[in-house]
Amino acid sequence: MANKKILTEEDDALLAELGIEVEFKKHATFNSREERIIAGFEEIKKFVQDNGRLPEHGEDKEIFERLFAIRLDQIRGSEESKTLLQKFDDKGLLADNFQPVLDETDDLDDDELLAQLGVDETEENSITNLKHVRSQAEKKAAEEIANRAICEDFERFKPMFDEVKNDISLKYRSTIRFRKDAGFTKTTIRKGQFLIIVGQIAYIDDIGETIKAPNGEDDARLRVIYDNGTESNILLRSLIRAMYKDDTSRFITDPNSGPLFSGESSEDDLESGTIYVLRSLSDHPLVKANKSLVHKIGVTGGDVKKRITNAKNDPTFLMADVEVIATYKLANINRVKLEKVIHRFFSNSKLEVEINDRFGKPVKANEWFLMPLFIIDQMVDKIKDGTVSDFYYDPSSAELKRH
Known part of the structure; x- marks a missing residue:
């Protein structure tokens, strides 16, 4: 069995004098900060490769070129960064000895130049008709979509x-x-x-x-x-x-913005709650005067009727009985998050009502809003089709409007 020998630095030097290159792989590991520095330097290298020159400062330059120029200056001013990036600098960017790349299109004939521009020289598409040439912006967008790496x-x-x-x-x-x-x-x-x-x-x-x-x-x-x-x-x-x-x-759409509501349940539904809309039977002057518009909107995982059994003794329900005027069943939704979405949507029509609880202590009731029932129906429809975030409720006109 042949003996295996590990090459030392002296062996490497001797082989180098003999003109023999020794290749070996080093599995370098970098911390997150070093990885960011390397990634930033690679972006500068790509700019140089694409443009044949170093990124430059100046208000007439695009924002990314100016950022690359600043980044390169910072790298050159940091001995730590220069040491880290030395092995990646195959273009001489760190030592400021980069040689601009000559424009190779000077030696191209018309056909070759048109080919690089994406133009096919045919009878219908001659050198004087460049309508099929893609703009730089279009080509850049297409390249960025196609330019993917393994995740x-x-x-x-x-x-x-x-x-x-x-x-x-x-x-x-x-x-x-x-x-x-x-x-x-x-x-x-x-x-x-x-x-x-x-x-x-x-x-x-x-x-x-x-x-x-x-x-x-x-x-x-x-x-x-x-x-x-x-x-x-x-x-x-x-x-x-x-x-x-x-x-x-x-x-x-998000799970709580998809087609999750229906009037009927199927065997496959995993019911997790119900949106309920209540109307108060309170004698409070403000509530009584706007009875058809004052609604409480909530979400519960239990039975709605059980939820309102003790309404007349609960400040949440204005210390009065209520009637259920609409329900919407839902499946596989985070009830707490959904309720917050609904209350946020109608936050500009929230009703500020102060009542006394059983002990005569004044309390403010929440989750009561001032709007017609059809608006709530429309809001639920927007949640169904996933467009609720595109709309807002305008109390002055009593309608949903697009942002």
Whole structure:
């Protein structure tokens, strides 16, 4: 059996003098701060590779180029960062000896240049007709959608995707078509949101700090996880632009915003509560004068009738009997969260009523609101189709309006 020998640094030096390169892998480990520095440097390298030059300062430069320029200055001024990044610097960026890349298009003929621009030289599409050339913005958006990497921690997200797919099949969630008529700037993307783009389910895992895009609009870098095990760090505006161009793009509703309410229960329903709407029989002057408009809205996991059995002795119910005028059954919903959503939606029509309890102590009653019953029905419908966050209640006109 041949003896195995571990190469030392002296052996490496000797082999190097003989012209023999020895390759070996080092499994370096970095802490989170070092990983961020490396990732930031890789973005600078990509900019240099794409543009053939270093990022520059100046108000006429795009925001990301200016950020890269500042970041490179900070790295060069930190011996710790320079030592960490030395092995990654294959372009001479740290020592400021980078040589700009010459524009290779100078030697291209017309056909080759048009090919790089994405133009096919045919009889119908000649050199004088460039209507099919994609703009830089369109190409950049398409590249960012396609430029994905393997999601190393996908096992953390896979159960979430499986749950979402199951929720959609059981109709606990629904998909909503992307509304182009709402306007580009009105489109809201939030952390923790699921959506469908280019036929894949995507999850917004993180939204970075707000920055200003070249056109002055707010923008941010996202971490988007896809159900095929990949991820991207696309810009917010680029993602919305891509959704605009994809006629099949859709939003996926939250579990408490999907088609969860029905007048009838099926065997498959896992009932977990009921939204109830009550009308008070109190003699309080304010309540009595607005009897048809004063409603209490709540969510309970038990029987509504049992919930109101002792109403006339409970300040919550204005120390008076009540009548149930509407109920909406729900399944697989967090009742506490749903009730907060409803109360927040009608917060601008909350009724401030002070009454005396059984001991003559003044108390303020909560969960009573001033609006007609049909408005509550409309609000529940908006929860069903997942668009409730797009609307608000206007007490002055007694109607739901879109933000």
